[in-house]
Amino acid sequence: xxxxxxxxxxxxxxxxxxxxxxxxxxxxxxxxxxxxxxxxxxxxxxxxxxxxxxxxxxxxxxxxxxxxxxxxxxxxxxxxxxxxxxxxxxxxxxxxxxxxxxxxxxxxxxxxxxxxxxxxxxxxxxxxxxxxxxxxxxxxxxxxxxxxxxxxxxxxxxxxxxxxxxxxxxxxxxxxxxxxxxxxxxxxxxxxxxxxxxxxxxxxxxxxxxxxxxxxxxxxxxxxxxxxxxxxxxxxxxxxxxxxxxxxxxxxxxxxxxxxxxxxxxxxxxxxxxxxxxxxxxxxxxxxxxxxxxxxxxxxxxxxxxxxxxxxxxxxxxxxxxxxxxxxxxxxxxxxxxxxxxxxxxxxxxxxxxxxxxxxxxxxxxxxxxxxxxxxxxxxxxxxxxxxxxxxxxxxxxxxxxxxxxxxxxxxxxxxxxxxxxxxxxxxxxxxxxxxxxxxxxxxxxxxxxxxxxxxxxxxxxxxxxxxxxxxxxxxxxxxxxxxxxxxxxxxxxxxxxxxxxxxxxxxxxxxxxxxxxxxxxxxxxxxxxx
Numbered sequence: 001x002x003x004x005x006x007x008x009x010x011x012x013x014x015x016x017x018x019x020x021x022x023x024x025x026x027x028x029x030x031x032x033x034x035x036x037x038x039x040x041x042x043x044x045x046x047x048x049x050x051x052x053x054x055x056x057x058x059x060x061x062x063x064x065x066x067x068x069x070x071x072x073x074x075x076x077x078x079x080x081x082x083x084x085x086x087x088x089x090x091x092x093x094x095x096x097x098x099x100x101x102x103x104x105x106x107x108x109x110x111x112x113x114x115x116x117x118x119x120x121x122x123x124x125x126x127x128x129x130x131x132x133x134x135x136x137x138x139x140x141x142x143x144x145x146x147x148x149x150x151x152x153x154x155x156x157x158x159x160x161x162x163x164x165x166x167x168x169x170x171x172x173x174x175x176x177x178x179x180x181x182x183x184x185x186x187x188x189x190x191x192x193x194x195x196x197x198x199x200x201x202x203x204x205x206x207x208x209x210x211x212x213x214x215x216x217x218x219x220x221x222x223x224x225x226x227x228x229x230x231x232x233x234x235x236x237x238x239x240x241x242x243x244x245x246x247x248x249x250x251x252x253x254x255x256x257x258x259x260x261x262x263x264x265x266x267x268x269x270x271x272x273x274x275x276x277x278x279x280x281x282x283x284x285x286x287x288x289x290x291x292x293x294x295x296x297x298x299x300x301x302x303x304x305x306x307x308x309x310x311x312x313x314x315x316x317x318x319x320x321x322x323x324x325x326x327x328x329x330x331x332x333x334x335x336x337x338x339x340x341x342x343x344x345x346x347x348x349x350x351x352x353x354x355x356x357x358x359x360x361x362x363x364x365x366x367x368x369x370x371x372x373x374x375x376x377x378x379x380x381x382x383x384x385x386x387x388x389x390x391x392x393x394x395x396x397x398x399x400x401x402x403x404x405x406x407x408x409x410x411x412x413x414x415x416x417x418x419x420x421x422x423x424x425x426x427x428x429x430x431x432x433x434x435x436x437x438x439x440x441x442x443x444x445x446x447x448x449x450x451x452x453x454x455x456x457x458x459x460x461x462x463x464x465x466x467x468x469x470x471x472x473x474x475x476x477x478x479x480x481x482x483x484x485x486x487x488x489x490x491x492x493x494x495x496x497x498x499x500x501x502x503x504x505x506x507x508x509x510x511x512x513x514x515x516x517x518x519x520x521x522x523x524x525x526x527x528x529x530x531x
């Protein structure tokens with residue numbers, strides 16, 4: 001008997017040395033920053049979207065994996081009226097919501113959840129609208145002014161009425177802010193006294209992964225949702241490890257601690273290509289990086305000042321030093337791969353002597369003191385905000401402009417900049433739906449000033465009128481004409497100093513199967529597996 005027990009014990013010990021199937025299903029994504037919330041209705045940054053919308057939630061319509069085309073999501077079909085103002089969605093049946101320690105759903109997803117999701121963003125006085133929430137993305141898209149009503153006609157049919165035709169509307173509904181939340185969960189939080197703020201920290205969705213825990217600035221944990229309507233994901237445990245330093249992320253990749261690494265530095269790409277057991281995947285990014293001048297603050301309300309600073313900054317050196325071969329010079333708010341990109345604009349001229357003269361003409365012969373906020377995290381559109389800040393600081397010193405570099409933690413940076421507390425600020429954008437409206441209107445439209453996503457705080461009526469016409473007209477040729485004219489105005493008025501359009505690069509372990517890099521920068525892990 002003792003021999004049998006010894007043998008069983010020995011076998012158990014040997015098995016303990018082997019990797020278990022459970023351990024093999026730990027998929028680790030090494031990301032560059034911490035989310036500000038797990039409610040995709042309340043965030044505008046890619047870090048937070050990837051941590052919430054893509055892992056936990058679904059939308060009525062969604063983008064095909066790795067592409068820009070629309071496919072059914074929680075809506076299995078839809079029709080659009082002849083006047084293009086009525087959208088009727090037929091919803092999927094038998095779609096389950098997640099559960100957690102404080103909530104177990106008693107029903108499947110239905111039309112009530114869709115109506116609740118949109119009506120709370122449209123009406124901040126709605127009883128289930130989150131107190132003090134501004135729903136910035138919804139408002140920056142001006143959907144609060146576009147949507148007349150969202151109504152259910154039966155449990156699995158929703159009708160959305162628009163006040164006027166809106167060409168990009170269907171693509172808008174595939175964006176992260178349009179993720180569908182559970183009305184039953186929101187009601188239970190109110191009734192229990194826990195409050196709707198719990199939606200930000202204990203999310204419930206229908207998506208491929210169930211949120212389990214978040215250790216601030218460290219780790220986010222999810223598990224595969226076994227009732228997911230598209231089929232349970234192949235990986236059991238999804239872990240986001242937050243590492244702001246790209247060098248440390250790369251070390252973790254080398255040591256096998258990461259399955260996928262985000263935001264490698266351009267100067268590390270040759271090293272990565274030579275590494276064993278990993279591979280580099282790349283695609284052209286739908287993005288732009290820029291420095292916004294806060295045009296509501298002096299002296300940036302003066303066009304001559306903006307022109308002078310734009311002439312004093314050396315764009316070529318920024319691309320050579322920061323992007324190397326991974327970026328192209330920007331002159332427009334949209335990337336050259338996007339339809340309606342204007343060729344009737346020019347890059348900013350680099351001319352220090354002329355910049356000094358313009359600054360003197362503007363009333364600042366001795367320059368002035370100002371601040372430039374620098375990105376605290378590497379982003380797909382800007383890999384090294386601190387280095388860019390130092391280069392800009394040195395360039396502007398040559399015309400007498402003394403720049404103090406300032407930064408904050410990522411959530412604080414987002415919150416303070418939304419309020420317009422900055423003077424000059426580094427930012428950028430990765431498109432969410434492949435439509436120029438998603439850049440031009442969200443980042444530079446008059447409505448986006450109040451919403452907080454127009455960091456230049458710039459409202460030009462001529463420019464904005466063109467954007468509104470482009471939204472209403474459904475013909476792409478006509479829309480292209482409006483956007484091309486708008487880009488000429490942008491180029492003339494210089495609310496930004498455009499920097500670059502960057503390639504997207506990811507580092508993945510050779511054990512990873514089924515990973516696709518996404519043109520919108522989304523991180524989607526529902527179809528990946530590990531060898």
